[in-house]
Amino acid sequence: MRVHLLDGTYELFRHFYAMPRQQTRDGREVAAIIGVVGSVLGMLEGGTTHLGVATDHVIESFRNDLWAGYKTSEGIEPELLAQFHPLEDALRAMGVTVWAMEEFEADDALAAAAHLAAQTADVEQVIICTPDKDLSQCVSGQRVVQFDRRKREVRDENGVVARFGVGPTSIPDYLALVGDSADGFPGVPGWGEKASGAILGRYAHLEKIPASSAQWDVPVRGAARLAAALEEHRELAKLFRTLATLRTDIPVFASVDDLRWQDPAPAFERVAEQLGVPGLWDRARRIPSN
Secondary structure (H helix, E strand, O other): OEEEEEEHHHHHHHHHHHOOOOEOOOOOEOHHHHHHHHHHHHHHHOOOOEEEEEEEOOOOOOHHHHOOOOOOOOOOOHHHHOOHHHHHHHHHHOOOEEEEEOOOOHHHHHHHHHHHHHOOOOOOEEEEEOOOHHHHHHOEOOOEEEEEOOOOEEEOHHHHHHHHOOOHHHHHHHHHHHOEOOOOEOOOOOOOHHHHHHHHHHHOOHHHOOOOHHHOOOOOOOHHHHHHHHHHHHHHHHHHHHHHOOOOOOOOOOOHHHHEOOOOOOHHHHHHHHHOOOHHHHHHHHOOOO
């Protein structure tokens, strides 16, 4: 079997900015919900049998206690933010497993689910459906891969190395150096993607990078400046690595069988009518049960 893990937060953002606005009779904006639900139905119609969707029930997480600048819900358009919880309800009514995260993030749920699923002998492949670079740390050979559904691109372990210059286990270190503007931490001054990939491609982790550039056996432009910046900000870089490291120890499911899609609940017919797209119910009930 193949297990598909979907980044519901990313999908909601993607459809919100890609689709024309659409409101229910009582004036609620629902276009992004319709887009995501229709997209998930497309996955099921295409043969997906085991599926889990992770969402950020609240944007803030434990990481906000570690770094004051970490991402929050501030600046997110209210019409988008208001669609998170109804999307979770709609997917559950459709019979899909949903992890709505509060203390942790959707990315943590995806990482934990991928870790568990990959340990199951019956699982042929785990497909994490998101382009988010954070999730590249979960990739393992061709057994656990990322899939960018918009670009239709698969990234296996070789693909991670080709993209970042480092293997999956070094992704948190890489993000600690280059920063992640989407998550709200800046990285180490002067460390760009090229230098970070080259140095971590050789040393793998922050602790193994020699303090003096004279000890580096990788040619990097501005090596002395980069080494000085890292020494000045090394403890901060370790904090950023903690922010970038996804948690795989949180409970998501007891068995991969929990992710097997069966049938939509009768409540999904009401959801489809409330969204103004009754055809969603017709599509869902025509999909054969697994």
